[in-house]
Amino acid sequence: MSDADKELENEEYKDFKENAQLKAIIAGHKAKRVSVKQGDVEIFILPALPKGLRDRIVKIAREYESGDIERADEEVYEVMAEICLDPPYTKAAAWKYIDEETGAVPDVLKQMIERIAGTENTAKRFR
Numbered sequence: 001m002s003d004a005d006k007e008l009e010n011e012e013y014k015d016f017k018e019n020a021q022l023k024a025i026i027a028g029h030k031a032k033r034v035s036v037k038q039g040d041v042e043i044f045i046l047p048a049l050p051k052g053l054r055d056r057i058v059k060i061a062r063e064y065e066s067g068d069i070e071r072a073d074e075e076v077y078e079v080m081a082e083i084c085l086d087p088p089y090t091k092a093a094a095w096k097y098i099d100e101e102t103g104a105v106p107d108v109l110k111q112m113i114e115r116i117a118g119t120e121n122t123a124k125r126f127r
Contacts, residue, residue: 033085036111038104044085045112053082057113073099076109083112 032047056079063072077092088094099105
């Protein structure tokens with residue numbers, strides 16, 4: 001466990017959650033809206049991936065590599081639902097349905113990650 005993880009587990013973390021300035025930073029970030037298009041449909045997504053989602057994406061890749069395809073697919077639907085900001089895309093079942101009907105989920109996820117990476121790279125260049 002890293003020092004940062006240890007710090008987040010202690011009481012100081014509660015103070016962070018209640019800090020007005022930190023709340024404002026987080027709210028401003030969450031208010032940003034970026035999107036990907038699927039045909040004529042615009043799907044609004046997070047502008048960046050929080051650490052927990054990044055960790056889950058790595059876990060999904062490992063599940064696919066180990067051959068646990070069914071579990072990995074279910075995780076993909078859940079992650080995609082968390083990346084999306086508006087219903088019905090915020091439901092894992094919607095992504096499962098889209099996948100069963102079209103097989104397009106891997107391409108949509110790739111597009112989402114590339115869009116988020118592009119947003120993050122733009123922010124890095126600005127700094």
